[in-house]
Amino acid sequence: MDTLILVIIGLVAGPVLGGLIAGLDRRVTAWFQSRQGPPITQAFYDVAKLFGKEKMVVNQWQILCSWVYVIAAATSLALFFAQSDLLLIFFVQAVGAVFMVMGAMAAKSPYSQVGAQRELLQVLAYEPVLILVFVGFYLVTGSFSVSAVWQVDQPLLAKMPLMYLALGYALTIKLRKSPFDFSTSHHGHQELVKGVLTEYSGPYLGLIEVAHWYETVLVLGLCALFWTTNVAWMIVLIGCTYLLEILVDNTMARMTWRWMLKRVWLLGIGLSVVNLIWLYAG
Amino acid sequence: MATTVIPFGPQHPVLPEPVHLTLKVEDEIVKEAIPALGYVHRGLEKLCEIRDFNQMITVCERVCGICSMIHGACYSQSIEELMGIEIPDRAKLLRVIWSELHRMHSHLLWLGLFADAFGFEALFMQFWKIRERIMDINEATAGSRVIVSVNIIGGVRADLSPDQLRWILSELDIVEKEVRELQDTMMNDYTIKTRTVGIGVMTKAQAWELGAAGPTLRGSGVAQDMRQQGYGGYAFLDFEPVVETAGDCWARSTVRFREVLQSADLVRQAISKLPEGELAVKVKGNPPEGEVYHRVEQPRGECMYYIRGNGTKNLDRLRIRTPTFANIPPLLAMLPECELADVPVIVLSIDPCISCTER
Amino acid sequence: MKGKVIDVTLDNVVGEVMNMKNDGQRLVSFSTYNAGEGKIGILYHFDKALENTHLRLVADMDKPIPSVSGVYFSALLVENEIRDQWDVKFDGLVLDFNRTLLLDPEVTKVPLANNLKIGPKN
Amino acid sequence: MLFTPTVVKNLLKKPATRKYPFEVREPFPKYRGELVIDIDRCIFCSSCERKCPSQCIAVDRDKGTWQCDPYACIYCGYCVDVCPVKCLSMKDVHRKPSTEKTEWIEQGTPPRHKKKETPKDAAPKGTAPVLDKSAAAAEEAAPAATEVAPEAKAEERPAAKDKKKDEKKGKK
Structure with missing residues (x-):
């Protein structure tokens, strides 16, 4: 019964927290750039507007792909909140990410095609890091379960600081921040227009945005696992990490995928x- | 390896200029780039047949929004040369002041757009924030932010009061301080250097042969700046062209960056040497029969005017060659074998202004 | 007009331009004007160390003019532009847009050559 | 990461932008925002019409109308400079955006240089924007016709020029 409640919390908290984080992100970015910035709830208005748009698809595949992406992202977060197996969460999330790329590949637009290839490379870059982080959890706790992480008596950050840094890379890629925003970025100001998202439109783009919120919360949740002994410190850790992400986003140019792979x-x-x-060894 | 064709422009988010490039790409390496122009051709040269030579100033100012003052000044200087008019020294130096302010805001605009091309939004906002002070100077002194419209045949139509001069100097100090703060970022930042150093390289000989102009030419190590000719008020000022030798995108951006500071210096010099006197001389009659070939330095490079008068109030022929027109062939030589991600950086490194090019 | 003006003919224009290139001159641009009924005047502007040299060619509009884009690649844009504006053909243009560089394919009027004035002229 | 000090400084300072429609900056006094005419002082000399580079002004001396197409106006201010009686001026606030094309015709009292006098009560004085699309369409065809006008009124030119000279002298 507790698990079910946790699952529901996860499903609800995902979009709410994710949207607020996105809004806060835009606001803080605006401050960094000496601008006013939009209201914090702007991300919700944007998605609401997208849902109100006409349903237009270049290819029927996109409908399926965007739905699979959002369901996979929601499921992985629900599993995370249900304190399930980390490897399961990982694979469910990976399925979603791959489907999003497939939807982009289904359209004939060269922007979307090249964007999809770049997105695949990004997936290829961060997934091994995630796996290794999970192996790290296993070595410390003796289990791949999220619940086992909650039982440790000292913050995991003390044991796996380098892992946390590596997870930072994955976080930057997943949040689509500079220097890793070449497959698509939050502003369409790149040579591939909106990259992998170019051909998604209307409600389906809205779904992908919601899925993105779920994934943001999931990756931030993984970061939170590094300090499970004290909730206050956990929040400080996530806050600092996210602020650092925004700082990195604002002080770096966009790089190329060859650079990223290296x-x-x-x-x-x-x-x-x-x-x-x-x-x-330890 | 399959070849992908990527359409770049005419409406593209990183390139707010209506030029179309068909990029043939293999594995994200550009193999061929074919340009298509003509999206904003307005036929302004033809207008000289129905607008009189005084009204043509406003037409020339609208060839380009960003360097409008310098177009206006170049046209006025050409007509003055044709008619044999010597304008007052104060007018010459006032033209220099506004021209250099235009160069500053144009370069700052470009630096922002360049930062945007490699995805550095915060730097983009920063440069545009600095630029706003210069736009305010334009608005306060000439009455308009972009198209200042201060030139008339025979001089200028707006004056700067001592109070305004003091205010301009104080604003320039702030602008210069803020620009200098960004020098380290623009020239030494790791991510920026990775994206610009060694990208779009053009040697000195290539640049010369392809007829590059302005910062594109000077970034390849050729010390040529039309202001060296000492036209107009530049004869009174100390001037040394800014040159970089690397010939890549980094060198071109550094040239422009240093020119912002140089222009600030030129405005200061012009203000310190500004004599008292008339703003304009009276112009009598129509431009006589004859030809004039006049070149000035615009933010984007050398701009050429060719004017043929026929003794009536309308000109026989007005030909404008803008800097971007000269810089497109070098661009076509730079693009092949670059990465797709570097295309916007290279295209922006010539500071394209397509409205200028097509007129 | 500032600078030296050298008159050239259809036969020696490419050779003269080649001489200019060998001399280390930079091609600035061409200017065109109406040189009487059915004739076009073309000025080839060159620059070396801020000194200007011009070649003046007066040619019939209905005969093709030898292109110098083989000598100076940068001449291709301006020759295409002249092709648009005056409907003058160039022989051996490297990249020929065939009157569509600036104009749309469906435009049939030649902007600078047909002497059509917009509105009454005083 | 060399940009960090700048962004941190920005974070601590007030934003450089303002909430535009709600907060508006004080305009600069010389800003050329909108052309205004004091039609009562206008002498219908047509100087502005001749000088206007975009040919957006049409003056009818007989009817006493002064009309301007605000959408063709380029706000250069040449008409203001040339006006011999200084009835034209530029407001420092620019025109608000509108959803419909308006036409701007001013009806004034023409100078009595002919025997026939136009009735004064033909149209109301002051600004009277006419929201009529057909009139706007007719306006578009007008410039071609008005272009001939300067020659027809050539005899009035010297007078206007003298006044301009006086103006300039006064300025200096």
Whole structure:
């Protein structure tokens, strides 16, 4: 029964928290850029407007793909709140991400096609990091279950600081922030227009936005697992991490996918592996 | 390897200019770029047949929004040369002041757009925030933010009072301070250098042969600036062209960055040397028969006017060659073998102004 | 007009432009004007160390003019523009837009050559 | 990351933008925002019409109308400079956006240079924007016709020029 309540909390909290975070993000970004910025609830208005638009698709596949993406994202967050198995969460989330790319591939637009290829490369870059982080959790707690993480008596951050840094890469990619916003970015100001999202429109783009909120909450939730002993510190940790993300977004140029593959694979996976060896030896 | 054709423009978010490039891309490496122009051709040159030579100033000012003052000044100087008019020194230096303010705001606008091309939104906003002070100067002194419309044949039609001059100087100090704060970011930031150094390289010989103009030429190491000719008020000022030798996008942006500071210096010099006197001389009659070839330096480079008078109030021929027109062939030479992600950076590095190009 | 003006003919224009290139001159642009009934005047502007040199070619509009875009690649845009504005053909243009560089394909009027004035002229 | 000090400074300072429609900056006094005419002082000399680079002004001396197409006006202010009686001026606030094309015709009293006098009560004085699309369409055809006008009124030119000279002298 508790699990069911947690699942429902997860399903509701995902979009609400995700949308608020997106709104807050835009506001803080605006402050960094010396602008006024939109209201914090702007993200909700945007999605509401998208849902009100005419349903237009280039390809029937896109309908399926956007629905699978949002359902997978919601399920993975629900599983996370239900304190289920991390590997299961990981695979459900990966299925969603791949379907989003498939929807983009289904359209013939070159922007969407090239964007989809770049998105695949991004998935390829951050998924190994996520897996290694989960292996790290296993080495510390002896289980892949989220509930096991809650039982540790000292913050995981102390044991896996390098892992946290590597997760930062995954977070930046997942949040579509500079320097990793080349497959699509929050502003369509790039050579591929809106990249992987170019051909999604109306309600289906709205669904993808909602799925993005779920994923944001999920990745931030993973970050939260690094400090489970004290809720206050957990919130501070997430707050600082997110603020750092916004800072990075605002002080860096957009890079290319060749650069990303080198950095994330070398540094991200390198940091994780070093941390794993340390955990294994320690 | 399959070839993908990416349409770039005429309406594209990173390139707010109506030019179309058909990019043939293999594995995100550009193999070929074919341009298509003609989306904003307005036929302004033809207008000289129905507008008299005084009214043509406003037409020339509208060739381009960003360098409108310099177009107006170039046209007025050409007509003055044709008619043999010597304008007062105060008018010459006032033209320099507004021209250099235009160069500053144009370069700041470009630096912002350039930052946007490589996805650096915060830097983009910062440059445009600084630019706003110069727009305010334009608005307060000439009555309009962009198209200042201060030139008339024979001089200028607006004056700067001592109070305004003091205010301009104090605003310039703030602008210069704020721009200098960004120097380190623009020239040394790791991410920016990764995106600009070694991208779109053009050697000195290539740039010369392809007829590049302005910062595109100077970024390749050719010290050529039309202001060296000492036309108009530039004869009174110390001037040394800004040159970089690398020939890549970084060099071109650095040239423009340093020119912002140089222009601020030129405005200060012009203000310190501003003599008292008339604003304009009276112009009698119509432009006589004859030809004039006049070149000035615009923010984007060398701009050429060719004017043929026929003794009536309408001109026989007005030909404008804008800097972007000269910079498109170099662009076509730079694009092949670059990454798709670098296309906006390279295209913006010539500071394209398509409305200028097509007139 | 500032600078030296050299008159050239249809036969030696490419050769003269080649000489200019060998001399290290930079092609600035061309200017065109109406040189009497059915004739077009073309000025080729060159620049070296801020010194101007111009080649003046007066040619019939109905005969093709040899293109110098083989010598200076940068001439292609301006030759295409002249093609648009005066309906003058160029021989051996590197990239020929065929009167569609600035104008739409369906435009049949030649902007600068047909002497059609917009509205009554004083 | 060299940009960090700047963004942090921005974070601590007040934003540079303002909430535009609700907060409006004080206009600069010389700003050329909107053309206004004091029609009572107008002498219908047509100087503005001749000088206007966009040919948006049409003056009818006989009917005593002064009309301007605000959508063709480029706000250069040449008409203001040339007006011999200074009845034209520029307001420092620009025109509000509108959803419909308006026509701007001013009816004034023409100078009595002919025997026949136009009835004064033909139209109300002051600004009378006419919201009529057919009239706007007719207006578009007008410039071609008005272009011939300067020659027809050539004899009035010297007078206007003298006045302009006086103006300039006064300025200096």
